[in-house]
Each structure stands twice: as C-alpha cells, then as structure tokens.
Amino acid sequence: MxxxxxxxxxxxxxxxxxxxxxxxxxxxxxxxxxxxxxxxxxxxxxxxxxxxxxxxxxxxxxxxxxxxxxxxxxxxxxxxxxxxxxxxxxLNRLDRVLSVDPDARTAVVEPGVINLAVSAAAAPHGLAYAPDPSSQSVCTIGGNLAFNSGGAHCLKHGMTSNHVLGLCVVLPDGEVVDLGGDSTEHVGPDWTAMFSGCEGLFGIAIEATLRLVPIPESVRTALAVFDSLERAGDAVAAIVGAGLVPVAMEIMDPLAIEAAEASVSPGYPRGGALLIVELEGEEEVVEGELAAVEGLLRDCGCAEMRTTADPDERALIWKGRKSAFSAVGWLSPDYIVQDGVVPRTRLGEALREIERLGAERGIRVANVFHAGDGNLHPLILFDGREAGAVERAEELAAEILALCVELGGSITGEHGVGVEKREYMKLMFSAADLALMEDVRAAVDPGRLANRGKMLTPPPPAASRSAAAA
Amino acid sequence: MSALLATDVAAVQEAVRAGRPLLPVAGGTQTATHPDPAGPVRALDVSGLRGVVDYDPAELTFTARAGTPLAEIDAMLASHGQHLPFDPPRLGEGATLGGAVAAGVSGPNGFAAGVRDFVIGVRFVDGSGRLAMGGGKVVKNAAGFDLPKLMAGSLGRLGVMVELSLKVFPRPAATATVRFPTAGLPAGLAAIAALARGPVPVSALDLTPDGAVTARIGGDAGLIEVRAERLARSIEPRGEPLAPAAESAHWEEARRFAWVGADERLVVVPAAPRRVLALDADLHRRGLHRRYGLAANVAWIAWPQAEPAAELSDLLAAQAASGVVLTGPPLPEPLIGAATGGAFARRIAAALDPAGIFAGSAPAAGGAR
Missing domain, CATH: 3.30.43.10 (Uridine Diphospho-n-acetylenolpyruvylglucosamine Reductase, domain 2)
Known part of the structure; x- marks a missing residue:
C-alpha cells in the first residue's frame, strides 16, 4: 500500500x-x-x-x-x-528567536515563532516588530510572511514584506536557498519580497531576518465618535490630506462596537461610527500632531472625543478592536470576514454601497476596517442553519469584492487569496496576468506540490504553456 | 548597435518578440547597466514612454509611465507637499522613474524605507512579449505574487517595465542636519547605532570612513530647531546643526553622488553595521573613496573606471557581499560580488524570460544573482 x-x-x-x-x-x-x-x-x-x-x-x-x-x-x-x-x-516547534542585533535593528527567527514573541525578544533593546495582525498573540511569522500579513499599524509601517530582509527557504523540490540578507538595501531583483506573500506556493521559509523598529517615545490614541460611517471616513481623508501619517486609523460601526463590548468590554463611546487614531513618535511632535488631529476631527463633525496616553487604556482599546472578528460570534452564529481594499478617497462611497447591498438582501453587515489604507473588513452575518443562508452570504461577499475592484482596489489587503478568493483573482487580473503567475509558479514548482489549490486556479491538465499564454 | 526606439507598449512588445537580445534604457544615467554599443545586445530606448497617468494627491499614490523623468515626478509631488521617501539617486538630468525602480537602491535620505516599500503596481512586457500586470493602485494589496517588488533591482533583466504605481508620503515642511565629529570608524558605527535607535527619527544617517556622522531629520517647521538640538545632544561628542543653506546643499550633492569622480564608477553595496569594519579595511587597502549610508546599511564605493570591475567583484565576494555598478562604461554584468537567489532566481528568470532576451537574465549569464 x-x-x-x-x-x-x-x-x-x-x-x-x-x-x-x-x-x-x-x-x-x-x-x-x-x-x-x-x-x-x-x-x-x-x-x-x-x-x-x-x-x-x-x-x-x-x-x-x-x-x-x-x-x-x-x-x-x-x-x-x-x-x-x-x-x-x-512548523510550530521551530519557534526560536535565533538572534537579535540591536545595532542593526534586526532579528533572525524560525518560522514557528509567534508574532508577538519577536517584539518580546526585541523589547529589552528598545525595539519592536511592527506588523501586528489581530491574531498576533497566536499567529506565526511563517504564516505572516507566506501571506504578507498586515495589521492595524500598517498605515505607517507597511506590511510583513516591508519587514523581511532575508530568508532561508526550502524550495518545493527540497533545495535550500538563501534570499536577500541582513541589510535594508538589496541589489538585483528582490527575491525576498517575491517569496513573501507567495502563499506557500514557492516553498517553505525556514529562517527569516526581520527588520525591527525603535519603540516610540510617545504614543497617543484618540477615540472619536461620528454620527455616520461616512463622516468618520471624511475625517480620515482630512487627516491624510493634511499631511499627517498616524500609525493607525481604524473605524468600527455600531454592530462591530456592540460585538466588541459584548466580548471584552473596551468601554467605547457609542455612536454611528467610532474612529480610532493613533499617533506615535517624539513627545513634542506627537503633541503637536494630536492637536492638529483633534482640530480636524471637530471640523468633520466629531460628536465626542477621548484621547489617552495610558498604556492600560490603550491596550483595552486595541483589545476591543483586535477581538472584533471573533466577537461577532456573540451576535451571530456564523459570519464571513471580507478583506477588500478601496482607494481611501472612495471609502465613503464603498461603505454606502455595502450598506445598500446588505439591506437589499436583508443581511446584517458589521464593518470594522483599517480606514487609513482603505482596507475594509465587512463581516457578513448569517445563520448557517437557515436554508440558503450560506449561499446568500457568499453572494453578498462576492458583490462586495467586485465593488472593491470596480472602485480601483483589491480583493485582499492582508488575508491573502487562499482557497477563499481564488475565483475572484480574475476580477483583478487579466488572463495574461494570471497565466504569467501560473508560469512562474510552475517554473518554481513543476509538480505544483507546495500549497496546491491556493491563490491560483490550477490549469486544466491538458493546458500547455503556450495555450495558457495565448 | 543602434538603439531601438519604443514610444508605446505595442512597440516594446514587437521589439521583444523579434527574439533578439535587448535591454531597456531610458534616461542614460545608470550607464554601467546599459548594453555595450559594440556588443550583441541592443538597447531598447523607452524614454518616449513617459507621462503621469494618474495622480490623486489625497490618495498619496500615483501611476506614471516608466520613462517619466524623476525631475517631473519630483516637481509634481512637491507642488502638493509630497515626495518619494526613498530618495532615489539622481545621477543625471535624465534619471527616470523606471530607472530608479530598476536600480532598486535608495539615496542618502531613504533611511526610513527602501524603493521596494513604495512600488505598489507594475505593468511590464516579459521575455515572451506578454504585457502583464502585478500589484495594483492601492497602498495595501495582498493579491497575487508581488511582481512590483520583484522589479525593484531587476535592472530590466526580467522584463521591460512600461508603467509603475507608487505610494508616496507627505514631504516634511522643514529639514535640519546635524554633523557629529566622531573620530574613527568604530566610534562612528557606535554613534549610528545609538542614533538609529534613539527617540528622534532620522531620514538620513551617513558615515564617512573617518568616523564623522551626518544625520538629517524632517518635520514641522516650528519644532525643527529644537529637535535638531535634541538630536545633537543625544550622543557624545555632541553634534552641531548645519546652517539651513548648507544642509540643503549637502543633501542635494549627496543624492547626485557628486563626490564620485568623473573617472570613477558608483557601486552600491548593501551592508550591515557589524560587517562594515571588515569591508572598510579591504576598501581602504585599495585606496577607494567610499561612504556608508542609511545607518550603515549600504556602502557607496567609487571604483576607478580604469580598473577591472571583476577585482571589486572578487573583493566583495570574499566578504559575502554583493553590489551593483551603476555608472561608468557598460558592463556585461553590473551585478557583482556574491550571487544571491540561487535556484529560486534561475527558475523565476526562466519563466519570465525563457528565451533569454534580456541579457543577463539567462541562467548562464548571471540570472542567479
């Protein structure tokens, strides 16, 4: 056998x-x-x-x-x-932080290291690892880099691939190759960045050299309530337009707030939309920027505002935000999380349209999103025990992704395509684009053994390279 | 051989499909990466593929054709208080956006982030003549392979870029520069380590072999002097702020690499602080002009044109370092030193350029780098 x-x-x-x-x-x-x-x-x-x-x-x-x-x-x-x-x-047992170089602000880690453990190892040197997916207390660096994970603080710091300097990888035939190095600069094609976000199709990273950032001197978090999502979205546009780069800007709608409160009681002020703005940097600079942000929030019709520098209060604010996905379980037996991106100037438009699409189908949609970079996370609530409910929810999810692409955005900002959004790749990419990606994948892994079935739709067995290219 | 001209995408595709070796060129500033006019590889001049396609300042992104001059983009962004934070080297009037991405290296003010961190989308013609797109026009996007970042540093050897989308950042309203009179390279490296981890974020952190450190900050005009003073006092011996006119002149000159002589080549070598002392000893022995930038993450080396680049390549390889030669007469292989990417690089190059149209990307000719 x-x-x-x-x-x-x-x-x-x-x-x-x-x-x-x-x-x-x-x-x-x-x-x-x-x-x-x-x-x-x-x-x-x-x-x-x-x-x-x-x-x-x-x-x-x-x-x-x-x-x-x-x-x-x-x-x-x-x-x-x-x-x-x-x-x-x-890979969970490959969980060692192999080294931290405080002078170079880098860490070398194994793929099974938990995201937060990198920051924990860096903290004694006044450094931190910036990408912070909401699952950061359990998710691993290997998965982060395979899917180019993001997080609330990507607005200023960028995604995982912006923080990976070098990799040691096992290609799908078992050959071990070093990519990149220990410098923030590189010469030649950026093989490290190409491997990052490959969704496992190019093999398995067994070691990664990560960039660390200094822990900022000062962090201020502002909570602002607006009577509508649209107004909160306008405030985000105003802040970006004023030349400010907060480290994070997040919006939650009443349903998402309700879920967070039911789950971890962050004590958010209530209203039509909650905007979280976080600023970090030098003390005086942050003070000045905070004053500017507060002025803009008021100009945009903010009904209630609260700011804090207290680490415990800030931790609770973020706990509420980062638990929002799982917290929705308190409101609905089942839900689909979406991850579409729209140009940030079209946030208001996108939110209106999502609301309309949900209402049309009588489906509740909770919205919690990385507003600063236009990354939406509509949570489509349904009850899988009802006949046809899953299908209706999936139809709505598909329409929302189509809307994001139509507005000039993307089907995924940080969760990756995986198996879930494979069929939607053709909304964003032409047949030629996809054929080229498949060719690249087949060149690296002719047997299509590595994470088969993710990101790319397998070509029919008979398809030849030239047919795929045509 | 004479250069081919392409002023639209169809012409690029046609040139590639003709099946003979070629390399894209545009502004003519990174001459070492160009094909030798006397050699078998033809230059495909794409400087006619120019112009900004889309720019919405509120979005902090733009899309432009690859041959668009950097000067045009700089002016466009400046008029809306924005800039390219990776500060690509300006090695001549003609420098283009596509050239900056193809070289993939930052200039002295690019400490905060590299070229690859700002390239969000690319359209390019691959070695089969296919027009393909990777990435998109939004700042956050995890769909498909990250071809835009792959193109950063590709030197035109994986495809002809025709259009690029980038994200940008607000341009600081004011800047200030502090010079530290650190003596000796070890002290200079220690100063850099302290400054890079300090509370005042810097945009440039340069080091000369004598140990002197120059740091730049940007931000609100009202606070800039106080912050510069704080930066100056943050290490011993304390630094001195430069006068405003001197500071802008200093960085203007630095990004043009004016210190590299007319008979020398500019070579960019990624480094790490702990590797600088050993590297510098070798470079010193050869009597080379050099500077370290981006908090000792890069060595900029002036290599005499009269001497074979292969010698520097050997020197770097012995240090497990790699480099790219940007200026001086054309070189068959501008990537020098230790090869990186191995089989991964060879396989991807083979997929994007199966016939080896783009010189240097064929596996036998250095695609492994």
Whole structure:
C-alpha cells in the first residue's frame, strides 16, 4: 500500500511519533480560521528542525505528494487548508528567536515563532516588530510572511514584506536557498519580497531576518465618535490630506462596537461610527500632531472625543478592536470576514454601497476596517442553519469584492487569496496576468506540490504553456 | 548597435518578440547597466514612454509611465507637499522613474524605507512579449505574487517595465542636519547605532570612513530647531546643526553622488553595521573613496573606471557581499560580488524570460544573482 510506504519513509526520517496519522490527531488540522472549509490530510509531520523540513519536502517531491506548511492555523483565507492526498508540515516547534542585533535593528527567527514573541525578544533593546495582525498573540511569522500579513499599524509601517530582509527557504523540490540578507538595501531583483506573500506556493521559509523598529517615545490614541460611517471616513481623508501619517486609523460601526463590548468590554463611546487614531513618535511632535488631529476631527463633525496616553487604556482599546472578528460570534452564529481594499478617497462611497447591498438582501453587515489604507473588513452575518443562508452570504461577499475592484482596489489587503478568493483573482487580473503567475509558479514548482489549490486556479491538465499564454 | 526606439507598449512588445537580445534604457544615467554599443545586445530606448497617468494627491499614490523623468515626478509631488521617501539617486538630468525602480537602491535620505516599500503596481512586457500586470493602485494589496517588488533591482533583466504605481508620503515642511565629529570608524558605527535607535527619527544617517556622522531629520517647521538640538545632544561628542543653506546643499550633492569622480564608477553595496569594519579595511587597502549610508546599511564605493570591475567583484565576494555598478562604461554584468537567489532566481528568470532576451537574465549569464 502506497500510503503505508510513504508513512514508513516519513518515519524513517526520524519523525517517529511526530508523524501523526490517527483520525483524532488529524481532525485538529483539517481547518484553519476559515472553518467553512475542511479537509483531512493524509498525515501531519511535526518537524523540529530546518533539516527535517528539507528532508520531508524532498521526500514529498520524490513521491509527488502535495504538502501544506502550517503554523498556528489562523489564516482567514484558508491558506493552510490541507490537501486530501497530501501531508501537513507543522512548523510550530521551530519557534526560536535565533538572534537579535540591536545595532542593526534586526532579528533572525524560525518560522514557528509567534508574532508577538519577536517584539518580546526585541523589547529589552528598545525595539519592536511592527506588523501586528489581530491574531498576533497566536499567529506565526511563517504564516505572516507566506501571506504578507498586515495589521492595524500598517498605515505607517507597511506590511510583513516591508519587514523581511532575508530568508532561508526550502524550495518545493527540497533545495535550500538563501534570499536577500541582513541589510535594508538589496541589489538585483528582490527575491525576498517575491517569496513573501507567495502563499506557500514557492516553498517553505525556514529562517527569516526581520527588520525591527525603535519603540516610540510617545504614543497617543484618540477615540472619536461620528454620527455616520461616512463622516468618520471624511475625517480620515482630512487627516491624510493634511499631511499627517498616524500609525493607525481604524473605524468600527455600531454592530462591530456592540460585538466588541459584548466580548471584552473596551468601554467605547457609542455612536454611528467610532474612529480610532493613533499617533506615535517624539513627545513634542506627537503633541503637536494630536492637536492638529483633534482640530480636524471637530471640523468633520466629531460628536465626542477621548484621547489617552495610558498604556492600560490603550491596550483595552486595541483589545476591543483586535477581538472584533471573533466577537461577532456573540451576535451571530456564523459570519464571513471580507478583506477588500478601496482607494481611501472612495471609502465613503464603498461603505454606502455595502450598506445598500446588505439591506437589499436583508443581511446584517458589521464593518470594522483599517480606514487609513482603505482596507475594509465587512463581516457578513448569517445563520448557517437557515436554508440558503450560506449561499446568500457568499453572494453578498462576492458583490462586495467586485465593488472593491470596480472602485480601483483589491480583493485582499492582508488575508491573502487562499482557497477563499481564488475565483475572484480574475476580477483583478487579466488572463495574461494570471497565466504569467501560473508560469512562474510552475517554473518554481513543476509538480505544483507546495500549497496546491491556493491563490491560483490550477490549469486544466491538458493546458500547455503556450495555450495558457495565448 | 543602434538603439531601438519604443514610444508605446505595442512597440516594446514587437521589439521583444523579434527574439533578439535587448535591454531597456531610458534616461542614460545608470550607464554601467546599459548594453555595450559594440556588443550583441541592443538597447531598447523607452524614454518616449513617459507621462503621469494618474495622480490623486489625497490618495498619496500615483501611476506614471516608466520613462517619466524623476525631475517631473519630483516637481509634481512637491507642488502638493509630497515626495518619494526613498530618495532615489539622481545621477543625471535624465534619471527616470523606471530607472530608479530598476536600480532598486535608495539615496542618502531613504533611511526610513527602501524603493521596494513604495512600488505598489507594475505593468511590464516579459521575455515572451506578454504585457502583464502585478500589484495594483492601492497602498495595501495582498493579491497575487508581488511582481512590483520583484522589479525593484531587476535592472530590466526580467522584463521591460512600461508603467509603475507608487505610494508616496507627505514631504516634511522643514529639514535640519546635524554633523557629529566622531573620530574613527568604530566610534562612528557606535554613534549610528545609538542614533538609529534613539527617540528622534532620522531620514538620513551617513558615515564617512573617518568616523564623522551626518544625520538629517524632517518635520514641522516650528519644532525643527529644537529637535535638531535634541538630536545633537543625544550622543557624545555632541553634534552641531548645519546652517539651513548648507544642509540643503549637502543633501542635494549627496543624492547626485557628486563626490564620485568623473573617472570613477558608483557601486552600491548593501551592508550591515557589524560587517562594515571588515569591508572598510579591504576598501581602504585599495585606496577607494567610499561612504556608508542609511545607518550603515549600504556602502557607496567609487571604483576607478580604469580598473577591472571583476577585482571589486572578487573583493566583495570574499566578504559575502554583493553590489551593483551603476555608472561608468557598460558592463556585461553590473551585478557583482556574491550571487544571491540561487535556484529560486534561475527558475523565476526562466519563466519570465525563457528565451533569454534580456541579457543577463539567462541562467548562464548571471540570472542567479
């Protein structure tokens, strides 16, 4: 039996008990945070070293077995959904921060390191790791860089790929390659950035050199209430237009606020829309910018405003914001999280249209989003027990993504395409664009073994390169 | 050979589909990366592909054709109080947006972020003559492979960029520069480490081999002097702010790399603070002019044109460093020193340029770098 042979070979690599094959063991790996999809893998290899990753990948390549790398399984796009005939390579035990160089402001880490653990290791040197996905207390760097994760503080600092200087990667045939280095500068094509955000299609990163940023001297967080989302959106545009670059600007609607309150009670002021603006930097500069922001918020019709520099209060504000997705579980048995992007000047328009589309279908939509960079997270609420509810919710999700593209935006800002948005790639990209991406993928991984089924729709078996290119 | 001219995308596609080796050129400032007129590779002049396609200042993004002069973009952004924060080197009047992205290197004021951090979308013609798009026009986007960032540093060897979308930042209303009289490279490196981690964020942090450090800050005009004074006092020995006229002249000259002699080549070498001492010892032995920038994340080296670039390549390779030669007579391979990217690079180059149209991207000719 072929599967038994595969297991024997995998065990002979030294995995032993760390090769999970039992039903109960595998059940836990069947889904990630996108629970609508479930697929039991053949087996899970719990690796403990970079060498084991390479050995398992080489074996997969030799036997043409698809593989999916997995960290904490927090992908919201089904990015670590297993392949039925494939194995999962669990990277959680590769969780060491290998070094921190305070003078260069860099850290070298393994892929299974938890996002927040990088900042924890950097903190004694007055440094931090900037990208902060809402799942940062559990998600791993490997997943962050495979999906180019963002977070609330991307507005000023950029996404994961802006913070990865160098990588050591295992290509889908098991070859180990170094990309980039330890400098913020690079010469030659930026292979490191190309690998970042590849959704696992180019292989598995086993080591990453990350850029760290100084912990700012001063941080101020303002909460502002508006009577409508549109007015809050106008305030964001006014702040950007005034030449200010807050580190974060977030908007929540009443439904999202209600969910956050039900879950972690952040004590948000109530109103038609809540805008969170965070400024950081030198004490005097932040003071001056805060005064300017407060003036703009008032000009834009802010009904109530609160600002704080207190770390505990700030932590609670962000806890409320970052728990918003899971908190929606208090309001609805099921929900779909979307991740569309629109040009930030068209936020108001996008929000109006989303509201209209939801009302048309009688579906509740909670909105919580990274307003500063136009990254929307509509939460489409439904009850999966009702006949046709899932389908109606999915239809609405599709319409919202189409709207984002129509307005000049993107189908995903930070969650990645995964399995969830694969079919929507053609809204953004032409057949030629997609054919080129498929060619690149096939050149790196001719057997399409690495994270098969994510980002790109597999071509029909007969399709040749020239046919795909035509 | 004479240059081919392309003033529209169709002409670029036609030139590529002709199947003979070529390389895109535009402003003619990064001459070392150009094809040798006496060699088999033809230059495809895309300087006619110019003009801003879209700019909404409130959006902090713009889209322009690749051959658009940087001077035009600088002026357009300045008129709305914005700028390119990576401060691409201005090596001559003609310098273009496409050239800045193709070189992929920052100028002295690019400490806060690199070229790749600001390129959000690209249209390019690949080696099969296909017009393809990667990225988009919004500042946040995780859909598809990050081809825009791949193009940063590609030197035209992975495709002919025809249109680029970038994000920009507000331009600081005022700037100030502080010079620290640090003596000796180790002290200079220590000063840089302290300043880069200090409370006053800098946009430039330069170091000369004698250890002197020059730092620049930007921001609100009302606070700039106080902040410069604070920066000056933040380390020992304390620094002195430059007079406003001297400070702008200093950086204007720095971004033009005016200190590189007419008979020398500008070579850009990524570095890290802990590698600078060893590198500098080698460069000193060769008697080379050099400066370190971006908080010792880069070495800028002036290499005599009369000497073979291969010698510098060997020197860098021995230090596990890589570099790009930007000026001086054309070189068959402007990427020098240690190769990076390995099999990953070769496979992607093979997909984007299967016939090896773009000199240097064919696996045998250095695509592994």
């Amino acid at each position: 072929e599967t038994a042979d595969l297991f024997t070979e995998l065990r002979s690599l030294g995995l032993g008990e760390r090769l999970l094959t039992g039903d109960a063991q595998l059940a836990a790996f069947g889904s990630d945070a996108l629970t609508a999809f479930h697929q039991r893998p053949l087996a899970v290899a719990v690796v403990e070293s970079a060498a084991e990753v390479a050995a398992v990948v080489r074996l997969c390549h030799r036997r043409a077995v698809p593989f999916v790398a997995r960290g904490s399984g927090t992908s919201l796009s089904g990015g670590s959904l297993p392949v039925g005939e494939g194995i999962v390579i669990a």
